Amino acid sequence: MEIITGYDILIIGGGAAGLRAAIAAAETDPRLKIGIISKVYPTRSHTVSAEGGVAAAMREYDSPANHAYDTIKGSDFLADQDAVEYFTENAKKQIITLEHWGCPWSRQKDGQVAVRAFGGMNVKRTVYAADKTGFYILHSLFERSLLYENISRFDEWYVTDLFTDNERATGFHAIHQKNGQQAIFLTKTIIMATGGAGRAYKFTTNSALNTGDGLILAYEAGAALKDMEFVQFHPTALAKTGILITEAARGEGGHLLNKKGERFLKNYLPEKMELGPRDIISRAIIQEIISGNGFEGPNCAYVHLDLRHLGKKTINEKLPLIREISIHFAATDPVLEPIAVRPAQHYTMGGISTGSDGASTLPGLFAAGEAACVSIHGANRLGSNSLAECLVFGASAGKNAANYCLSAKKITIPSNKQINLFSKSCNNKIKLLLSNDGHESIASIRSAMQENMDQYAGIIRDREGLKKGLHAIKDLQERSKRVTIKDKSLIFNTGLIELLELKAMLKTCEIILKCALLREESRGAHYRTDFPNRNDQKFLKHHLAHKTSAGLTITSQKVNITKWSPEARTY
Amino acid sequence: MRNFIIKIQRYNPETEKIYFEEHTVPYTKDLTVLDALNFIKEKTGGEIAYRWACRMGICGSCGAIINGKPALMCSTFCVQLKQPITLQPLANFKVIKDLIVDTDDAMNKFRAAMPYTEFQKKHLEPQHETLQTPAQLNRLKQTSQCIKCMLCYAACPVYGLKQEFIGPAAGALAQRYNLDTRDNIKNQRMDSITAENGIYNCSFIGECSRVCPKNVDPAAALQKLKVAGIIHTAKKTAKSILKTPKKSS
DSSP: EEEEEEEEEEEEEOOOHHHHHHHHHHHHTSSSSSEESSSOGGSSSSSOOSSSSOOOOOSOOOOHHHHHHHHHHHTTTTOOOHHHHHHHHHHHHHHHHHTTOOOOBOOOOOOOOOEEEEOOOOOOOOOTTTOOOHHHHHHHHHHHHHHHTTTEETTEEEEEEEEOOOEEEEEEEEEEETTTTEEEEEEEEEEEOOOOGGGGSBSSSOOTTTTTHHHHHHHHOOOOETTTTTTTEEEEEEETTOOOOTTTHHHHEEEEEEETTTOOGTTTOOOTTTGSHHHHHHHHHHHHHTOOSSOOOOOSSEEEOOOGGGGGHHHHHHOHHHHHHHHHHOOOOTSSSSSEEEEEEEEOOEEEEETOOBBBBOOOOOOEEGEEOOOSTTTTTOTHHHHHHHHHHHHHHHHHHHHHHHSSOOOOOOOOHHHHHHHHHHHHHHHHHHOOSBBBBHHHHHHHHHHHHHSSSSSOOOHHHHHHHHHHHHHHHHHEEEEEOOOOOTOHHHHHHHHHHHHHHHHHHHHHHHHHHHOOOOOOOOBTTTTTTOOOOHHEEEEEEEEETTTEEEEEEEEEOOOOOOOOOOO | EEEEEEEEEEEEETTTEEEEEEEEOOTTTTTTTHHHHHHHHHHHHHHOOOOOOOSSSSSOOOEEEEEEEEEGGGGBBGSSSSEEEEEEOOTOOOEEEEEEOHHHHHHHGGGGOOSOOOOOOOOOOSSOOOOOOHHHHHTTTTGOOOOOOOHHHOOOHHHHTTTOOOOHHHHHHHHHHHHTTOOOOOOHHHHHHHHHHHHOOOOOOOOHHHTTTOOOHHHHHHHHHHHHHHHHHHHHHHHHHHHHHHOOO
C-alpha cells in the first residue's frame, strides 16, 4: 500500500470549516504543507445548502456580549460560555475577512453589509448573501483556497480509519475512488471537518453526504464525542422532500399558519411569534398537527408558511432560492400561495469534543464545524450560528494546528511495524466487507434505521421509545455485518462507500440514543414527555461518549459558566 | 399502472464494457430523474455508480446527459421527458464508471481564472468592511451563480476538441471577479485568461448558456471578456511601446 507523507496538516472534509481551516493554516506559515481530503469535490459539500445567513454583532446597536447571551439562552444554558464568548468576539472579524476576499454579501443602500432578523436573536445580526449564504461562502472559500501554493487537494478520497500510535493521531487510511488506489497518509496533525450525521434520519434537510463518518472515525480512534443527544429539527422543510426552507423566510416576515388560517404561535411564543428558537417552534408545529390543526397531505401532515404579504419584489430580492425551490420542487409559487412545510432533522449539535482552539481529546486531532462540539450550541443551536461557527472555529483549528506543528518539540513517528499492522488491518476490513455473503441490503437497513430514528429519537422522546430505538439499532448493526456488495472493485464502489457510511451512522445512532436515555430531563431540542422539565441540579452537564475496553462509555463534564447563570428560558 | 422506462448507459472500468440497461420505475408525477435512479439503485442492490448530494440543484454533483442533453438529474422531472428516458455520462470527459466522469481537469481550470481579490497571502485581518452598493453587487449577480456542475464543459464543442481550452465556467468566473469592485488583480487575471488556451478559443456557439441550470450565461461573459481582452492587450502594447525609448536611451 502506498504511503503518502510530507503533509504537516491533513484536513478531512472540504466544506466551509475545512476550507477555512486550510486557509488559516496556510497563512500562518507558507512553509507548512496542507492537504484537504474530501470524499467529494469541496464545492459539493453540504455547506452549499445553507441558506439564511451567518451571525455576528456587526452593528453599533449590538455587541458580542448580546450575541453571547442570545446564544446561551438559545442553548438552554448548556453551551460553554467561555467558548460562546470567544465565538461572538471573533465572528465579525471572519465576516469582514470573507468580505475582503470577495464574498458577495447582500448590502444596504449605503453600501454596508446588510443584516436580517433570525430566530432567537434579539436584534438584527444575521449577515446574508440573498438566501444562498452557504453557497456563496463555500465558493468564496474554495476560490480563495486556489491562491495558496501550500494547499493541495485530494478530491474524492474516502477515509476509512484513523491511525494512532499509542500517543496521538498520526494519519489515516483512504481510498481514491477514481482509481481504487488505497493509501496510508502520515501527518503531524489532522483536522476533522466532515459535518454532521443528518442522514441517520429519514426526514432531513441534509444532503446525502452527512453520514457522520468523521464523528465515528474520531470516536473509534479514541476521541470523545460530546452532547450527542441533541439533534436539531428545523421547523420548515418542504413537506414531501425535506428540502430546507430557510428561517430567513420568517426573518423577513413570513407567517406560520394552521389549517384554520391562524398564526398559531400566538399560543406558544406570543412575543417572539415566528422569530422564536427552532426547538420551540418545531415542537409547536408538531403539537398543532397532533391537535388536528395541521393539513393532511398525501405523504404527511403539514402547516403553511405564508410569504404572500411580503410581495414579489421582496421575495425575489431576498428569498430568490426559496421561490425557485418552492416552484421547482413543490409546484408552489410563494408569491401566490403558502408553502406546505413541516419540521425536519437539520443539524447535529453534538460532535467531537473540542475547546475553542479546536483541539480534541486525542492529541494531534483537531475538529471544526458541525463535526465538532465546542460547545457553543448546547441543547439548541440558533439559526445562522453554524456558518459563523464554521468560519470562527475553522480558522481557529487551522491556526492552532499550524502552531502545534511549528512548536511541538518532538512529534512521534510511528514505527514501520505499526504502519504495517495498520495497513493490513485496513486492507482486511475492506476485503471482508467485499467478500461478505449475506442476504441483507444496504437500502433496507438504512431505511429501517432512518425510520427508527425519526420515530424514537425525534422531536418528542420518552424512555420506552428510546429503549425500543436502541434495541432496533443494535439489531440493525448485526444485520449490517451480513450485507453483500456485488461490485468487488474499489473504483467508485458506491455500494462499499454507502456501507461504510451506514456503519458510521448506526454507531452514531447508538450514541445518540444512549445519551438521550441518560438525560432524564427536557432541555432545548431534547424533549422527553416522561421528564418534561429542565433539571439543572442533575443535568447541567455535558455527556461525553468514549470508546473504552468496555465499549461505549458515557461520562459527564461540567458546563463552563462565566457570566450568565442559568435562568428560566422564556420567550 | 403507468411506468417510466429508464435506459442507463453502464460502463465497467475493469471489463471496459459499455452497455445499456433498461429499468422500469412506477409513475409518480413529481419524480425526478435522480429519484428514479435512486429507486433503481435500491431495487437492484446498489451497483450503479453516479454522484449526487444535495437533491436541490445547488451542489452541482449530479450532471448527466438526459435524453441527449446535459442537465442536473435532481432538477429534471420524469414527466417532462420523452420515453424511454436515456441517461448517459456527461460528454467530453473520460468515463470512470457508469455515470461518473473524470472532471479533475476541468476543475483545475478555475485556477487560471485567478478567482480571488486581494493578492497578498499574508492574513492582515482587515478591520473594516469595504462598501459596495446594491447596484455594484448586482453587476456580479449573474456570473456569481455558477455551481461548477460542469454541464457547460459537456456542452462545449470547443472543449470537446481541445481539452486545454479554459472553458465556459472558468471564463464566467474570471468575469465575476473582474466585475467586483473589490478586485485589484484584473491585469494579472486578464494576462492569465488571454494566454494561448484562454478565452479567444471560444467560438461563441452558445451551447454552454443553453444548458446552464443557473442562468450564468457563460457565453455572454466570454464575449465581454474577449472585448476586455483586446483593450487589455492594446493597453499593454501601448505601454511597452512608450517604455521602449527609455530602455534604449
